[in-house]
Amino acid sequence: MADQLTVIVLAAGGGTRMKSKTMKVLHRIGGRSMIGHVLGAVGVLEPTRVCAVIGHQRDQVGPHILECLPEAVLAVQEEQLGTAHAVRVALEALAEQQAAPEGGTVLIAYGDTPLLEGGTLRWFAAEHEAAQAAVSILSGVVEAPQGYGRIVRDADGDVLAIVEEKEASDEQRAIKEINSGILAFDSGFLLDAIGRVGNDNAKGEYYLTDTVQLARDAGLTVTAFPVDDVWQTEGANDRAQLADLGRELNRRIVTRWMRDGVTVMDPATTWIDADVVLAEDVTILPGTQLLGTTVVAEDAVIGPDTTLEDCEIGAGARVVRTHGQLAVIGDGATVGPFSYLRPGTKLGAHGKIGAFVETKNAQIGDGAKVPHLSYVGDAEIGEGTNIGAGTIFANYDGVNKHRTKVGKHARTSSNNTFVAPVTIGDGAATGAGTVVRKDVPPGALAVSAGQQRNLPGWAQTKRAGTPQADAAAAASPAGKDPDDA
Ligand code: UD1
Ligand code: CA
Numbered sequence: 001m002a003d004q005l006t007v008i009v010l011a012a013g014g015g016t017r018m019k020s021k022t023m024k025v026l027h028r029i030g031g032r033s034m035i036g037h038v039l040g041a042v043g044v045l046e047p048t049r050v051c052a053v054i055g056h057q058r059d060q061v062g063p064h065i066l067e068c069l070p071e072a073v074l075a076v077q078e079e080q081l082g083t084a085h086a087v088r089v090a091l092e093a094l095a096e097q098q099a100a101p102e103g104g105t106v107l108i109a110y111g112d113t114p115l116l117e118g119g120t121l122r123w124f125a126a127e128h129e130a131a132q133a134a135v136s137i138l139s140g141v142v143e144a145p146q147g148y149g150r151i152v153r154d155a156d157g158d159v160l161a162i163v164e165e166k167e168a169s170d171e172q173r174a175i176k177e178i179n180s181g182i183l184a185f186d187s188g189f190l191l192d193a194i195g196r197v198g199n200d201n202a203k204g205e206y207y208l209t210d211t212v213q214l215a216r217d218a219g220l221t222v223t224a225f226p227v228d229d230v231w232q233t234e235g236a237n238d239r240a241q242l243a244d245l246g247r248e249l250n251r252r253i254v255t256r257w258m259r260d261g262v263t264v265m266d267p268a269t270t271w272i273d274a275d276v277v278l279a280e281d282v283t284i285l286p287g288t289q290l291l292g293t294t295v296v297a298e299d300a301v302i303g304p305d306t307t308l309e310d311c312e313i314g315a316g317a318r319v320v321r322t323h324g325q326l327a328v329i330g331d332g333a334t335v336g337p338f339s340y341l342r343p344g345t346k347l348g349a350h351g352k353i354g355a356f357v358e359t360k361n362a363q364i365g366d367g368a369k370v371p372h373l374s375y376v377g378d379a380e381i382g383e384g385t386n387i388g389a390g391t392i393f394a395n396y397d398g399v400n401k402h403r404t405k406v407g408k409h410a411r412t413s414s415n416n417t418f419v420a421p422v423t424i425g426d427g428a429a430t431g432a433g434t435v436v437r438k439d440v441p442p443g444a445l446a447v448s449a450g451q452q453r454n455l456p457g458w459a460q461t462k463r464a465g466t467p468q469a470d471a472a473a474a475a476s477p478a479g480k481d482p483d484d485a
Helices: 034-044 058-068 083-096 118-131 187-196 208-217 239-259 458-462 467-475
Strands: 005-011 049-054 073-076 105-110 135-141 150-153 159-163 177-186 222-226 289-291 307-309 322-325 339-341 352-355 357-364 369-372 375-381 392-394 404-406 417-419 422-424
Touching (some): 005 058, 034 049, 034 105, 034 118, 058 073, 083 187, 083 208, 105 118, 105 187, 118 135, 118 177, 118 222, 135 208, 159 208, 177 187, 177 208, 187 208, 208 222, 417 422, 458 467
Parallel strands (some): 005 049, 005 105, 049 073, 135 222, 289 307, 307 322, 339 357, 352 369, 357 375, 375 392, 375 404, 392 417
Antiparallel strands (some): 105 177, 135 177, 150 177
């Protein structure tokens, strides 16, 4: 496209039906806000400039828009006087920034249509330009047109007007072709027409849709292009609609990954955010959520019943019934079942984090294993080391957090406590039940538990008359109570 393309995104309205302290367009599906999805689609067009109109809760919405699209110009619409007023405010804000459209096309979109795709906008803008229209409407034919502006065409199919629901005659209300709200304008026409739209109508609002009449009156071309996939222009006004859109978005994302070579056993219980990246031959088992910017390499198997947010999973890794956040899992490693990977967990290739193990800020080397029932916080574990069952890395002294370092190829025994800060050397070992409070040199065996003492006949004397004492007596030499000897 040699000509300029300006995109104006309207997001000033209140969205009261959400009944939320969070502004409507900031509600999230597929790991992004609704307006984040729209701005993503807009970005595909590489527009010359983008202006977003904000009003309600603009302290929340403005910064979020700039996070999604730093080059966007924000226009503040103090009072929501209608869609034409919003566009006028946008054009004024652009002019103030010396960024007014100079020719080309101006596209209008809404901030609450998260399924909109860049390809659809691109197609629509191209059709509009090819038709040399003053105004083009992205329309849709729907079974339930209530609430939408209706596209009124003449006998030849030429677009005469958009009539808002409140202004429509009974006959017009029966029309099923609706205005999606996404419009394309010749910029020269828009700049001229926007100031001439009045508000003499049922809602007392400045209707952007009145520009159609203005174009017709000037003998200019108006076209409407129906989009088959009406989901793309659907907005969410309340949370039930938000969930519907979320489910449909997920269905589309999951389907796309299956087409790209990912096995998904149960698409209905698999949730994949828009920014997740999966390789070929990844397998996803039922009840799995892959969220945020999670990346999974080829041949990895994830699930069942696993949630991974912003995680990186290596090739051929196996992650079973796990909750993970900001964790990196190496190639061929195994995790789970019932593992809790907290931020800063890094497991080397072919390592293992096993059942009922919680890890946090823990770098676990290649081939190292923490197989059972342990907490590993603020730790470094060298390659090839095995941590015994039930080991606690005691990282917190009640005031500060400290680190534990375990060297390579160490063998620590069951039910140990490593009281940080402490270092266990390469090739070192510990006995069962050891509480490691001092550094263990390389190759040393650390034992902290006292010598075992046996008090003979303790059960028979101290627990006389109980099944315990009877069992002890029966198993003792000659079946006798040692006191009777
Ligand atoms: C609008 C269209 C209607 C179309 C429908 C599609 C007009 C007059 N009508 O109706 O033909 O079928 O959308 O959903 O354009 N907004 C602002 N500032 C305002 C008013 C609105 O930013 O002053 C924003 C809203 O936040 C919203 C969008 O514009 O994102 C649409 O506004 P809304 O009031 O919902 O328009 P509808 O009455 O639904
Ligand atoms: Ca609406």
